Amino acid sequence: MTKAREILKQYWHFDQFRPLQEDIVNAALEGKDVLALLPTGGGKSICFQVPSMAQDGCSIVISPLIALMTDQVENLKKRGISAIAINSSLDSNQRELALHNAANGYYKFIYLSPESLESERLLHRLSFVRVNQIVVDEAHCISQWGYDFRPAYLNISKLRDLFPEIPCLALTATATEAVALDIQEKLKFKEAASFFRKSFERPELAYNVLHIEAKSERLLELLRKIPGSALVYLRNRKATVEIARWLMDMGVSADYYHAGLALEERQQKQTKWINGKTRLMVCTNAFGMGIDKADVRLVIHLDLPDSLEAYFQEAGRAARDGRKAFSFVLVGPHDAELLRKKHLEGFPEREEVTRVYRALLNYLQIGIGSAEGSSYDFDLEMFAKQYRLKSGRVYRCLQILQKEGIIELNEKGQYFSRLFLKADRRTLYDYQLRNPELDRLLKVLMRSYGGMDLDYVRIQENTLAARLDTSTYKVKQALRHLANHGLAEYQEASEKSKIILLQERQDFSNLQLSEAHLERRKAEIEYRIEAVLKFIANDGTCRLKKLLAYFGERKTDDCGQCDVCRRRKQKSSLDSYRKEIKEILKGKPLELRNLADQFENKVLFSEALRRCLELEEISQKGSTLYLKGPSE
Secondary structure, eight states: OHHHHIIIIIIISSSSTTTTHHHHHHHHHHTTOOEOOOOTTOOHHHHHHHHHHHHSEEEEEOOOOOOHHHHHHHHHTTTOOEEEESSSTTOHHHHHHHHHHHHHOOSEEEOOGGGGOOHHHHHHHHTTTTTTEEEEEGGGOOTTTTTTGGGGGHHHHHHHHHHSOEEEEESSSSHHHHHHHHHHHTOOOTTOEEEEEOOOOOTTTEEEEOOOOOHHHHHHHHHHHHSSEEEEESHHHHHHHHHHHHHHTOOOOOOOOOOOHHHHHHHHHHHHHHHTTTEEEEETTTTTTOOOOOOOEEEEEOOSOOOOOOOOHTTTTTTTTSSEEEEEEEEETHHHHHHIIIIIOOOHHHHHHHHHHHHHHHHTOOOOOOEEEEEEEEEEHHHHHHHTTTTTHHHHHHHHHHHSSSEEEEEOOOOOEEHHHHHHHSHHHHHHHHOHHHHHHHHHHHHSSOOOTOOOEOHHHHHEEETTTTHHHHHHHHHHHHHHHTOOOOOOOOOOEEEEESOOOGGGGOOOOOOOHHHHHHHHHHHEEEHHHHHHHHHHHHHHHHHHTTTTOOOSSSOOSSSSHHHHHHHHHHHHHHHHHHHHHHHEEEEEEHHHTSSSSHHHHHHHHHHHHTTTTTEETTTEEEOTTTTT
8 A cells, every 4th residue: 555655645635545445446456346435526437547647558548528538638648648439529639649559658647528438449449558446436327226326337248358357446426225236237347347336425514504584684694693605505596696696785795606698707706705705606507526625614595406316416515624614505495395396397398309319400500420529619508598498497307318318418518628739749740830920929839738639628818828938828829720721620619518328329210218217317306306395304313423324324313513413412401491490489589680691601591581481480579589389
C-alpha cells in the first residue's frame, strides 16, 4: 500500500485515505472483484483511480452520462493524468484518434457509455488495449431491482467476456441487499469478491423538517440565525429569481442559478458563490454537479425533493469540512399533494412517449438509418412550442427515452472549447514562417497546453487572449483560421442542449418501449415519492434513522440533533421542569419571581409553568403560585 499512498499524495495531495477507501484500493490491487457502496461525497473516484495508477495499463470506466464522464476526465487531466471519454460527443475522426491512442497506451482511463458496448467494432478495437481493471460507476443501474435500472448496462458483461482475467470494481451510492447480490451476478463476479459498504451517517449534519405555512419568513429567520455559506433549493426557475431578489431586498447577500441562464452568467455566479463573494445561492437542482465547496453551513429545501437520493445528495453539500451544519426541509400544507400530482398524475403513457419520439425525429430531421452516436442541438422550449406540447410533459417523455437507452438529453451543452493540432511539427513550422501573425498564438498554445498533437485538449480562449494581450474574438478567429486550413480541429464551447442517439434511429411504430417497462418506471417514481413523504411525516421517528433505513442501514440510537430528537428532548425537559415546579410548591406557595429564580432556562420554565396552569396542576392568585390539592 506504500505505492498507493504515494500516488494519493502525488496526485490528490492527501496524506491518507478516508475510512474504507484504503480497504477498497487494497482489494482492487489484490486483483479481486469489488462492490463498493459509498454515499455521495464519499470519495468513490479515488477508489478506482489510485489502483489503476499503481499498475501498468489502463482502466475502462463505464459511466451513464456524458456530462459525468466529461467532469471526471477534466478533473483527471487537471491532475496531469491522461484520460478520454469515448462517447457520442466525439465525431468519427475523434473516435478513431482516441482508439488509436488507447491501443498505444496513451491513456490511464478510458470512459465509455454502456450503450457504446453494443458496437462489436469498438469491442474489437478495445481488445488491443492493455486493461488493468473494469470499473462500473452507478452500478445499481445494472439491476432490475434497482431504482434506476438501465437496460444498456447489461452490455457490460461483454467486457467481462472480452477481458475474463481482469478484475471488476463496481461502485454505487446506494443498493439494497437484493440489488447488491444482483449487481454481482450480472457482472459475473468471482467467488472471492469483496463487498464494502460505508455508513451514510453524517454526524456533523443535522436533518430537520419544519411543517409551516409562512416559508419565506422562516427562511429569513434561519438565514439570520445560522451564519455562513448557504444553499436554497427550489424546483421552479422563476421562483429562484423571485426569492433571491426578495432576500437581497431584506439585506441578504444572495444570487440565483438555473439552467435557463447563459453559460457565462452561470459560471460567474458559481465562481462568486464558491469564492465567498455571494453568501447564498437560490437554485434549482441544475446547480450541484461538480460543486465542491467545503464550508457550506446551511441547505434549505423550499420545495420537496423528488427523491431521498436527491435530498441526500443536495443536503450533503453542507459540512464537507467536517464541521457542524444544518439541513432544513420547509413543508407547506399542500406540498405532499403537489409532489404526487407533479410526478404521478402526469406520468406519460406509451402512446405519448412514442408521439414525442416521432416529433423529435421530425424536428431534428433524423433520417432512417441515422447512426448511433449522432448528436443534435436541441431547444426543448422551442420544440414543445412548435408541436404544441407542454414542456414539462416533453421533458418526462425524454427522460423515459433516456432511461430506456434510446437517446441522451445533455442539458449542459459543452461548457468548454477543445483543440487538436493535426499538422506535424514541420508543417506547423513552415506555416508559422509564412504566417507570422499566427506565430505568437501557436507558441502560446504550445506553452499553455501539452499533448495537443496527440489528443483534443480543453482550452480557454479568454485566457489565451489575456496572454496575447488581444481580444477573445480575435483568438477565436485565429483558431477558426487554423481549422479552415486543415492544421487543427477546433470545437467551440456551446451552451446549447444536445440530443444524442444512443441507438440507430428506430421506426416509431416499432419503438422498443414496453408497457411493462413504463409500469416499472411509474412504480419506481411512486416508491421514491412515498419514501420522501414518509421521511417528512411527523411520526416521532428520528430523521437520521429514517434516512439511513431507506438506504438499507440500521441505526439503533437516535441522532439527538434533528427536529424530532430536539422536540423529544424539549418534552422531556418540559416534563422535568413541571415536576420540579410542583415539588417546590409542595413546601409552600411562592411569588412567581422567586420561583423563576430557581430555574436556569427561563424559556423552558415559562412553558412548563403555562402547561401546569393549563392542566390545573397549580393555581395562581395575583403573583403568588400554589400547588393544587386533591380537593381543589
